[in-house]
Amino acid sequence: MFIVLAAVLAIAGTLAGGYYFAVRPVTLRIAVGPANSDDLRVVQALTQAFAQAHSHIRLRPIQTDGAATSAQTLAEGKADLAIIRGDLNVPKNAQAVATLRKNVAVLWVPPAMKGKKAGPKITKIAQLAGRRVGVIGRTQANVDLLKVILQQYGVDAGKVEIVQFPTNEAADAIRSQKADAYLAAGPVNSKITAEAIAASTRDGRTPTFLAIDSAEAIAQNHPMYEASEIPAGAFGGAPDRPEEEVKTISFSHHIVARKDISETTIAAFTRQLFAIRQTVMAEFPLAAKIETPDTDKDAAIPVHPGAAAFVDGEEKTFLDRYSDFIWWGLMALSAMGSAGAWFAGYLKKDERSNNSSLRERLLNMIATARRSDSIEELDQMQAEADDILRDTLHCFENGAIEEGALTSFNIALEQFHHAVADRKALLANLPQNLQRAGAQFRAAGTL
Structure with a gap:
């Protein structure tokens, strides 16, 4: 009788322990950067919202120097989640959980300053050869993006002088006309891009936006990019900036997870992310841009099975996940009871x-x-x-x-x-x- 009782208590304790570990809060480390970026602010807001809602999943931000460093942090196993750029090298152990936002490439030429001699007017990307192009932001990824565009139009990047400006110095650099053309990459409603374009307006004259007419071809050759458009008036102003729709290319910032993270954990994180998105939108409108990941088998970044289960409505309940363990536990309990009864009878x-x-x-x-x-x-x-x-x-x-x-x-x-x-x-x-x-x-x- 004591042997059977001990067996029953052991199985009951195992089931209780399994239930505790299944429902206890799980903290995920998420790599994001750089400092003062919109990505970091959104993640911090999500962290607070998850904690206030007493969610099953909690977040612990790990600040990095940028998307490239965040990707490396994930690859080294120092983070469970990371915010990365889709046009950078994606770690082999990364799988998509959500699309944080989509970014567009914006190329424009400010109007010439009055009284200053200017070269031939630039109206096409092919005319950037021999010119100076300013890239807003210190990340090398934006420079690589410009080179991809130049390559598509047959412009030798070695014949283009590329200068990078920090985001907080971009407006002054544009007013001082330190470059002939500029490139910025960010959301359509990016404050940084809007301020840079506003600084390019002179005496009521708006900048000239360079259309990337070969966007489909670039997307075909580089799957991390997509053909996109900049809507007319996206950057405000009177007249509208731009005055008409402009073709361009876009890329995404993704929330990715290590593929060895539990499917159940990532499914719970994805569910909570989209459930709490409305709360975060009030403080950070960029949260409205969070979208479900691409679940196609040929997606540029393969989707995590947990996120796919949420998107496809196939997320498993507690009983679905552990019914086999419960069944085998009951079978083991019955077998041990029978064995205990036989042993007791034998004694x-x-x-x-x-x-x-x-x-x-x-x-x-x-x-x-x-x-x-x-x-x-x-x-x-x-x-x-x-x-x-x-x-x-x-x-x-x-x-x-x-x-x-x-x-x-x-x-x-x-x-x-x-x-x-x-x-x-x-x-x-x-x-x-x-x-x-x-x-x-x-x-x-x-x-």
Whole structure:
């Protein structure tokens, strides 16, 4: 019984422990950067929202120098999630969870300053050869983006002077006309891009936007890019900036996870992300740009199975995930109970065998009592019957014999008591000399 009880408690404890580990809060480290970037602010807002909602998933931001460093942090296993650019090298252990936002490449040429001699007007990308192009932002990824565009139009990047300006210095550089054309990459509603274009407006003259007419071809040759458009008036102003729709290319910032992270954990994170997005939008409108990942098999970044389960509505419930364990646990419990019962019965087989012998002895004593001619002998058998009763009750309490066996023993004991009582009554009515003669006759017959 103690062995079976211990087994039951062990299985119950295992199931309880499994349930605790299944529902306990899980903290995921997310690499994001650089400092003061929109990506970092959004992640910080999500971190607070997850904590305030007492969500199953919690976030712990790891600040990096940028998307490239975040990708490296994930590749080294120092982070569970990361915000990366889709046009950079994606770590081999990364799988998409969500699209944080889409960015467009914006190429424009400011109007020439009055009174300053300017070269031929630039209206096409092919005319950038021999010119100076300013790239807003310190990341090398934006420079690589410009080179991809130049390559598509047959412009040797070595013949283009590329200068990078920090985002906080871009407006002053544009006003000082330190470059002939500029490139910025960010969301359509990017504040940085809008301020840079506003700084390019002079005397009511708006900048000239360079269309990337070969966007489809670039997307075909470089799957991390997509053909896109900049809507008319996307950057405000009067007249609109731009005055009409401009073709361009876009790329995405993705939330990726290490592929060895549990499918259940990533499914829960994805569900919470889209459930809490509305809350974060009030403070950070960029959160409205968060989209589900591409679940196609030929996607540039393969989707994580957990995120795919959420998107496809195939997310497993607690019972779906652990029903097999529960079933096998119950089967193991049943098997251990049966084994325990057999083992307990095996340990008590000697008691059962001994009790069977005592019952047979009691039945033999019934026949002996009916032939006895001595009150003393009957008293001795009565005492022996009391000992047999005591042993039988002890076996019953220990579970060595069942209630049916105890009932049959009671019948035999009752018959013994009747035989003893009848024999004592008979002997009490016989004269002493007849009792002695009968005893001698039986003794002689025995001899």
